[in-house]
Amino acid sequence: MKLFASAAEMRPVPRSEGFRNGGVSYWYREEGTPERRASLQGDAEYDVCVVGAGFTGLWAAYYLAEADPGLRVAVVEREFAGHGAAGRGAGLVTAHFPGPREELARRRGKGAVIALQRALMAAVDEVVAVAEKEDLGADAVKGGMRTAATNPAQRERLTAEVAWLQEWGYWPEDLYIDGDGRAYTPHAADLDPARLVRGLAEAAERGGVEVFEGTPVTAVAPGGTDGPAAVTPFGTVRARTLILATEGFSGPGPEGWPTESCAMIATEPLEERLWEEIGWDGREVRTDAAHRPAFARRTPDGRIAVGGRGALPRGGAHGEAGTAPPQAIAELWRALAGMFPEAADVPIAHAWTGAVGAPADRAPVLAVDRETGVAVAGGYGRFGMALANVVGRTLRDTVLERRTELVRLPWSDLEGARTPRLRRIGRQVARGLYRGADKRETSRRSGTSRLAAVAERLSPKGTTE
Numbered sequence: 001m002k003l004f005a006s007a008a009e010m011r012p013v014p015r016s017e018g019f020r021n022g023g024v025s026y027w028y029r030e031e032g033t034p035e036r037r038a039s040l041q042g043d044a045e046y047d048v049c050v051v052g053a054g055f056t057g058l059w060a061a062y063y064l065a066e067a068d069p070g071l072r073v074a075v076v077e078r079e080f081a082g083h084g085a086a087g088r089g090a091g092l093v094t095a096h097f098p099g100p101r102e103e104l105a106r107r108r109g110k111g112a113v114i115a116l117q118r119a120l121m122a123a124v125d126e127v128v129a130v131a132e133k134e135d136l137g138a139d140a141v142k143g144g145m146r147t148a149a150t151n152p153a154q155r156e157r158l159t160a161e162v163a164w165l166q167e168w169g170y171w172p173e174d175l176y177i178d179g180d181g182r183a184y185t186p187h188a189a190d191l192d193p194a195r196l197v198r199g200l201a202e203a204a205e206r207g208g209v210e211v212f213e214g215t216p217v218t219a220v221a222p223g224g225t226d227g228p229a230a231v232t233p234f235g236t237v238r239a240r241t242l243i244l245a246t247e248g249f250s251g252p253g254p255e256g257w258p259t260e261s262c263a264m265i266a267t268e269p270l271e272e273r274l275w276e277e278i279g280w281d282g283r284e285v286r287t288d289a290a291h292r293p294a295f296a297r298r299t300p301d302g303r304i305a306v307g308g309r310g311a312l313p314r315g316g317a318h319g320e321a322g323t324a325p326p327q328a329i330a331e332l333w334r335a336l337a338g339m340f341p342e343a344a345d346v347p348i349a350h351a352w353t354g355a356v357g358a359p360a361d362r363a364p365v366l367a368v369d370r371e372t373g374v375a376v377a378g379g380y381g382r383f384g385m386a387l388a389n390v391v392g393r394t395l396r397d398t399v400l401e402r403r404t405e406l407v408r409l410p411w412s413d414l415e416g417a418r419t420p421r422l423r424r425i426g427r428q429v430a431r432g433l434y435r436g437a438d439k440r441e442t443s444r445r446s447g448t449s450r451l452a453a454v455a456e457r458l459s460p461k462g463t464t465e
Contacts, residue, residue, distance in 0.1 A: 009326060009327055009330035010326045010329065010330055012330075012333075013329060013330055013333045013348060014333075014345055014346065014347045014348060015347055015348050015349075016268050016347035016348065016349045018349065019347070019348060019349060019350070019351075020349070020350050020351075021323050021324055021329075021350075021351045021352065022321040022322040022323035022324070022351075022352055022353075023321065023322065023350075023352070024083065024087060024088060024321065024322050024352065025087055025088040025194065025264070025322055025350075025352045025354065026264070026266045026305065026349075026350040026352060027087060027088075027091070027192055027193055027194035027195070028087065028194055029350060031194075033080065033083075034080055034081075034082075034198060036079075036080050036213040036214045037080070037081075037211055037212065037213040037214075038212065038213070038214075039212055039213065039214045039215045039234050040076065040212040040215045040232055040234040040235050040237065041234060041235065042234070042235040043235040043236050043237070043238075044074065044235060044236075044237050044238075045072075045237075045238045045239065046072040046073060046074045046210075046237065046238075046239045047071045047072045047073065047239060047240050047241070048060075048061075048064060048071065048072070048073045048074070048239055048240065048241045048242075048243065048399060049073075049074050049075075049076060049228075049230055049237045049238075049239035049241070049242050049243070050073070050074070050075045050076070050243045050245055051076050051217050051220075051230055051242070051243065051244050051245060051246060052075075052076075052077060052084070052244070052245040052246035052247065053075050053076075053077035053080070053081035053082070053083075053086075053197075053201060053211060053213070054081075054082070054084050054085060054086040054197065054245060054246070054247055054388070055085075055086045055196075055197060055200070055384065055385060055388035055389070055392070056245035056247065056377050056378060056388040056391050056392055056395075057075055057077075057243065057245035057392075058075065058081065058086075058197065058200045058201055058204055058392075059200070059388055059389050059391070059392025059393070060243055060245065060377075060391070060392040060395040060396060061073050061075050061204045061209045061211075062130075062200060062203055062204040062207065062209070062392070063392055063393050063395075063396040064209075064395075064396050064399060064400070065204060065207030065208050065209050066207055067396055067400060068400060069207065069208060071208075073204075073208070073209045073210070074209070074210045074211075074212065074237060074239070075201075075204070075209060075210070075211045075212065076212050076215050076217055076230055076232065076237060077211065077212065077213045077214075077215065078214070078215065078216040078217070079213065079214070080213045080214075081197055081198060081200075081201040081211065081213065082193070082194050082197035082198055082201075084246070084247060084354070084355070085247050085354050085355065085356050085357075085384065086193060086196075086197040086388075087193060087194045087197055087354075088193075088264075088322060088352060088353070088354025089193050089307075089354065089382075089384070089385065090190075090193075090264060090295065090297060090305060090307045091190050091191045091192055091193040091196075091297065091305075091385075092188065092189075092190055092285055092295065092297060092383070092385065093123075093124050093127050093128070093140075093188065093189040093190070093191065093385040093386050094124065094145060094187065094188045094189075094285070094383055094385075094386060095117065095120040095121040095123070095124055095185070095187040095188070095386055096120075096383040096386075097116065097117055097120055097383075097387075098362045098363070098364070098380065098381040098382075098383060099362050099363030099364060099412065100362060100363065101113050101168050103363070104116075104363060104410045104412075107410065108410035109410075110168075112408065112409065112410040113168065113169070113410060114168060114169040115169075115405065115408075115409060116169075116390075116409045116410055117168060117169030117170065118169050119390050119405075119406065119409060120187075120386045120387065120390060121169075121174065121187040123386040123387075123389040123390045124142065124187050124188060124189055124386055125142070126389055126393075127140065127189065127191075127196075127385065127386065127389050128140045128141075128142050128189050128191075130200075130203075131191065131196060131199070134199065134200075134203040135199075136195065136196055136199025136200060136202075136203065137192075137195045137199055138191040138192050138193075138195045138196035138199060139191055139192050139195070139300045140189055140190070140191035140196070141189060141190060141191070141283040142186070142188070142189040143188070143189065143190065143282050143283035143284040143285065144184060144185060144186040144187070144188050144284045144285070145184070145185050145187075145188035145284060145285040145286075145287060146178075146182050146183070146184050146284050146285070146286055146287070147182060147183040147184075147286075147287045147288065147289055147293075148181075148182045148286070148287075148288055148289065148339075149181065149182070149288070149289045150288055150289070150290075150338065150339075154288065154289035154290065155181065155289070157289055158177075158183055158289040159177065161183070161289070162175055162176065162177055162183050170185070174186070174187060183289075188284070188285045190283055190285060190297045190298075192300070193385070215232050215233075215234060216232060216233065217230045217231065217232055218231050218232060218233065219231040220242065220244065220374065222369075222372035222373075222374060223242075223371065223372040223373035223374065226238050227239055227240050227241075227242075227373050228241075228242040228372055228373040228374050229242070230242060239373070240373060241373050241374075241375060241399050242373060242374045242375070243375045243376075243377065243395060244374065244375065244376045244377070244378075245377050245378060246378065247355075247356065247357045247378040247379075247380070247384070259355045259356060259357055259358055260355070260356055260358045260381075261353045261354070261355050261356075262307060262308075262353060262354060262355075262356055262382050263307065263324040263325070263328035263329065263331075263332060263351065263352070263353045264305060264306065264307040264324075264332065264351070264352055264353070265305070265306050265307075265324075265329060265332045265333065265336070265348050265350065265351045266299065266303050266304070266305040266306075266348070266349055266350045266351075267303045267304045267305075267336070267343065267346045267347065267348055267349060268303065268346055268347045268348075268349045269301055269302040269303050270302055270303070270304065270343060270346055274342055274343055274346070275298075275302075277342040278340050278342050278343065280298060282298075283297075283298055285297050286339065287308070288335075288338075288339060292308070293308055294306055294307070294308040294332070294335035294336075294338075294339060295307055295308045296336070296339055296340070303349070304336065304340065304343060304346070306332050306333075306335055306336045306339075307332065307382070308335070308382065322352040322353050322354060323352070323353065324351040324352055324353045325353075328351075328353070329348070329351045332351075333348060356380065356381055356382055356384065357378045357379035357380060357381070358379065358381055359379040359412060362381060363379070363411070363412035364377075364378070364379050364380050364387050364391070364411060364412060365377060365378055365379045365411060365412050366391055366394060366395070366411035366412075367411070368395075368398055375395060375398070375399075377391045377395065379412070390406070390409070393406055394406040394407060394409065
């Protein structure tokens with residue numbers, strides 16, 4: 001039954017003759033995946049060893065080398081820089097914080113949570129600035145983000161959400177309702193994530209970091225007299241500090257991060273007349289105010305890329321080649337058609353997925369064990385680009401034992417990242433209920449659907465994206 005249902009869902013989706021599904025992501029479509037750097041050759045010792053060449057690991061390595069050129073830093077990657085979530089995302093750099101603010105405030109204080117929100121806003125500018133300074137070729141543009149309500153229930157929620165966020169670090173100039181009734185924040189940028197991660201790896205190498213690709217880490221040994229170690233088929237790397245930054249492809253504990261698979265689609269390039277009809281003449285990010293919001297961006301080559309819906313638990317939802325299931329593609333196309341009816345007939349050129357870390361409490365994790373010398377970071381959900389930058393700089397200051405505002409920011413610990421099975425099932429049920437609530441609210445003029453209230457009890461505010 002599922003196969004037939006999937007085929008039926010795909011029928012109305014317009015697809016180009018060159019439609020592709022997977023191939024890591026659309027961002028590698030034209031240039032292909034990069035040639036791998038050399039693997040590790042024998043045992044080695046460093047001051048810092050980073051496992052995982054995604055944004056967290058590469059930002060940490062880049063900033064460490066910049067701060068202390070004499071520091072010996074290595075990055076060890078199983079595939080190639082950007083093979084994981086870094087090269088599969090939407091390329092959106094936003095100040096969105098996925099964790100439950102109230103819970104973090106109870107543990108660390110409201111001021112600390114507001115400081116983290118302000119740090120994320122500053123990180124949007126930092127990512128764009130480094131991309132320009134290092135000439136990374138990422139085509140980064142800070143155009144802000146605009147959220148539109150498509151029905152009365154969404155309008156009511158959007159107004160309440162803006163007021164609520166203004167109590168948690170967004171000042172009136174950071175987030176407000178514009179004259180058209182849409183919420184706007186200037187703290188968002190878009191870029192080519194594959195080019196950014198590739199350029200960041202090269203910038204780190206220029207600073208003296210050694211990057212080894214095609215080198216899987218098969219075991220991690222905690223610190224002893226010789227420090228922690230990363231074991232690979234080609235040798236063992238020992239270091240004073242070992243940073244585990246593998247996000248959705250492994251993580252804390254023997255079972256790895258709890259993960260989700262997030263899908264995306266990209267259209268063929270739109271004609272200029274369509275852009276004029278839509279009224280989208282800049283690079284601002286667009287999103288809606290649904291319970292399960294979709295986000296869209298205008299790519300540098302004139303396409304619309306859409307994501308945010310079609311998220312499925314990892315396990316059958318995609319392979320590491322990034323193949324998106326038919327139902328996810330159909331759901332994203334419906335979101336595209338709902339947000340931009342003028343572009344509903346534009347063929348879809350590419351679909352793909354990627355795994356992201358999804359901790360139980362949705363709070364990003366940064367844990368450093370001084371005794372073992374092992375640090376773990378990740379669990380950002382779908383909005384990890386600004387978070388990864390903040391975490392990378394925080395890891396720099398932690399390793400160099402600097403007393404900065406960054407090291408005092410509130411992060412979740414490893415225990416919060418592990419998802420009890422019952423809570424995981426609850427989140428999956430909540431996503432289905434939110435999907436039903438969005439459909440009901442679209443088809444009627446009344447307020448928020450009661451289904452959303454049930455979903456809220458299963459997965460409280462701030463813990464379901």
